[in-house]
Amino acid sequence: MGIYISLAEETAEKLKNMILAEEIYKPGEKLPNESNLASLLNVSRTSIREAVKILIAGNILEIKRGVGTFVKENPGLASNLFDMIYLNDKKQDLKDSLDLRLILEPAMIKATIDFATEEELESIFYYEKLCREACLSGEPYKELDTKFHKALATASHNKIFEQLTPLLHQSITIIHNSIKDKKIIDSFTENAVIYHKKITECIKERDYAGAELYSRIHVYNALKNINLI
The missing domain is CATH 1.20.120.530 (GntR ligand-binding domain-like)
Structure with a gap:
C-alpha cells in the first residue's frame, strides 16, 4: 500500500508555512487571487483551490463572499477546540x-x-x-x-x-x-x-x-x- 501526501496537501503545507512561520500573510490579510497563488507556488489553480479548502478546515483561512480569501484573525487556533493538524507522516x-x-x-x-x-x-x-x-x-x-x-x-x-x-x-x-x-x-x-x-x-x-x-x-x-x- 502506498500512502503519499497529495499535491493539494503539499501546497496547503507550503501556504500554511507562509502564514504561520514566515508570516508573509498576516492575520486578517487578504491572499492573492487564485491565479497569482498558482503562479507563486508553481501549481495548478485546482491544487490551490483544494489547498484553500484544507486550510479553511484547519481554521487558518476563511472566504468572505464577494471579497476574497483571508487569513483568520487567529490562524490555526481551532474554534472547535481541536486544530486540524496535517502531519508529515x-x-x-x-x-x-x-x-x-x-x-x-x-x-x-x-x-x-x-x-x-x-x-x-x-x-x-x-x-x-x-x-x-x-x-x-x-x-x-x-x-x-x-x-x-x-x-x-x-x-x-x-x-x-x-x-x-x-x-x-x-x-x-x-x-x-x-x-x-x-x-x-x-x-x-x-x-x-x-x-x-x-x-x-x-x-x-x-x-x-x-x-x-x-x-x-x-x-x-x-x-x-x-x-x-
Missing part, C-alpha cells in the same frame, strides 16, 4: 485517527441512541442510504461517508463528539485521496456498505451492544485493510 496520522475512533465512536453511537431526535435519526438513515447506493454503483462516496458520520455526531448531542469528528475523520480523506490499490479500495467500500447499515439497524432497535460491536468492527477492518494492525 500520513501513515501514522491515519493510524492515530483510526485508533481514536476505535475508542470514541462506540461511546458516541451509544449517546446517539439515547438522545437522537426523530429528525436526526432520519438524517442518519438518509445519509447511510445515499452512501450505500453510491458505493454499490461505483460512484465517489467520500462526502456522503463524512456526512453520515457527522450526522451520528450531531445526534449524540455531545459538543465534544461534534468537535472531534472533523479531526478524527481525517482518516476518510486520507484513505480516499491516498490509496490507489483497487483491492484495498473495494475492501473499504464493502466495509462501509456492510457496517454503516448494521450500525443504523442497531440504532433503530436501540441495540447498544450491537452498535458498539459493529462500530468497532468497522474501524478494525479499516486498520486491517491497510496493514496497520
Whole structure:
C-alpha cells in the first residue's frame, strides 16, 4: 500500500508555512487571487483551490463572499477546540485517527441512541442510504461517508463528539485521496456498505451492544485493510 501526501496537501503545507512561520500573510490579510497563488507556488489553480479548502478546515483561512480569501484573525487556533493538524507522516496520522475512533465512536453511537431526535435519526438513515447506493454503483462516496458520520455526531448531542469528528475523520480523506490499490479500495467500500447499515439497524432497535460491536468492527477492518494492525 502506498500512502503519499497529495499535491493539494503539499501546497496547503507550503501556504500554511507562509502564514504561520514566515508570516508573509498576516492575520486578517487578504491572499492573492487564485491565479497569482498558482503562479507563486508553481501549481495548478485546482491544487490551490483544494489547498484553500484544507486550510479553511484547519481554521487558518476563511472566504468572505464577494471579497476574497483571508487569513483568520487567529490562524490555526481551532474554534472547535481541536486544530486540524496535517502531519508529515500520513501513515501514522491515519493510524492515530483510526485508533481514536476505535475508542470514541462506540461511546458516541451509544449517546446517539439515547438522545437522537426523530429528525436526526432520519438524517442518519438518509445519509447511510445515499452512501450505500453510491458505493454499490461505483460512484465517489467520500462526502456522503463524512456526512453520515457527522450526522451520528450531531445526534449524540455531545459538543465534544461534534468537535472531534472533523479531526478524527481525517482518516476518510486520507484513505480516499491516498490509496490507489483497487483491492484495498473495494475492501473499504464493502466495509462501509456492510457496517454503516448494521450500525443504523442497531440504532433503530436501540441495540447498544450491537452498535458498539459493529462500530468497532468497522474501524478494525479499516486498520486491517491497510496493514496497520
